[in-house]
Amino acid sequence: MKIGVDARVLLDKKYSGVARFTFNLLKNIIKEDKLQAYYFFYNSFKKSSLPDFIPKEKIVSTRYPNKIFNYILQKIFNYPRLDKLVGGVDIFYTPHINFSSFSRRSKNIITIHDLSFLRYPEFFSFRKNFWHRSLDIKKNIKKFDKIIAVSHNTRNDIIELLGVSPDKVEVVYPGLPEFQLSKVFSFNYLKEKYQIDRDYILYLGTIEPRKNIIGLISAYNLLRESGQNFLLVLAGAWGWKTEEIKRKWQDSPYKDDIRFISYVDDECKPLLYQQAKVFVYPSFYEGFGFPPLEAMHFSLPVIASNTSSLPEVLQDSALLINPDKVQDLFQALKTVLSDEDVRRNLISKGQAQVAKFSWEKTSQQYLRIFNSLYEEKE
DSSP states (O other): EEEEEEEEEOOSSOOOOHHHHHHHHHHHHHHHOOOEEEEEEEEOSSSSOOOOSSSSGEEEEOOOHHIIIIIIITSSSSOOHHHHHOOOSSSSEEEEEEOOOOOTEEEEEEEEEEOHHHHHHHGSSSSHHHHHHHHHHHHGGOOOEEEEESSSSHHHHHHHHHHEEEGEEEEEOOOOOOOOOOOOOOOHHHHHHHHOOEEEEEEEEEEEGGTTTTHHHHHHHHHTTTOOOEEEEEESOBSSSSSHHHHHHHHOTTTTGGGEEEOOOTTTTTHHHOSSSEEEOOOOOOOSHHHHHHHHHOOOOOEESSSTHHHHHHGGEEEEOTTTHHHHHHHHHHHHHOOOOHHHHHHHHHHHHHTTHHHHHHHHHHHHHHHHHHHHHH
């Protein structure tokens, strides 16, 4: 069996959710499966490369400007057919929604992580919404023989919003990345690099409206007014439509204790989790939600929203709150930061919940789906 893979998402310089998912999935599939032949495609006008675990002799690339490749070649002319471009394959796997065209010879599989852009278009910039509309996902999704959702919540959205038959959509949970804490880093490193000089509340994720950063800052203001003296550390790259977030930050009487520290590399992320007092993830919508599970891996109590996929993924291992109610988030923070029994209970349940997710299990499920589609093709 020959399997083609769209690896374009791995060209991102700084990996966030989807790129990190793709990196870990492909790394584990290559490790697990020594029988099949894999071929990887990407397009980049500039000189680019894929991660080292992907054999260079198995990579096929094109050098078109992305706008030409996506909007003209793929969307209008359906050229080149990606399965034929990589030499003709039985299965072609796409780890993320993108412009793509295929011949009738391959069975095609896609992973959909979330449909937040259909649920909440108001959370996205004009440019992002233009991209999503251009994808014409309802039409695009018909090219695929199998759709993999990262949660039952996402599966339900695919069926409801895209009109896809339930038989076509299967849920496969992602695993969690393996972290190794470098001996180089210590709390002094955090103090020197990020001016983190006392106990702190941690959020990690893209800074954008969907993540409810404004609600988090409001709850933090109430916490400080109640006499608690923690820092609020917001780790993650700035996204889109951030003007109101910045205004909320600047208007806070505690703005000097709210630290936006931007994107954090994997080597420093474990230390950031380990030194925090609580992890907060008050997002309005998530297709899966990696950061809360990562925090639990490092024995950090978690507060998260009771919406979308988060109750499914976290179950009773986190303190779940209504993201629309700032008072609920404030009370949850106050409880977790002051009640040692609650903290110990959340940490214990969190570690048990994290154990349910592994990339080995995930890659085996993907291989089963590949093989099943190949048998249908034959």
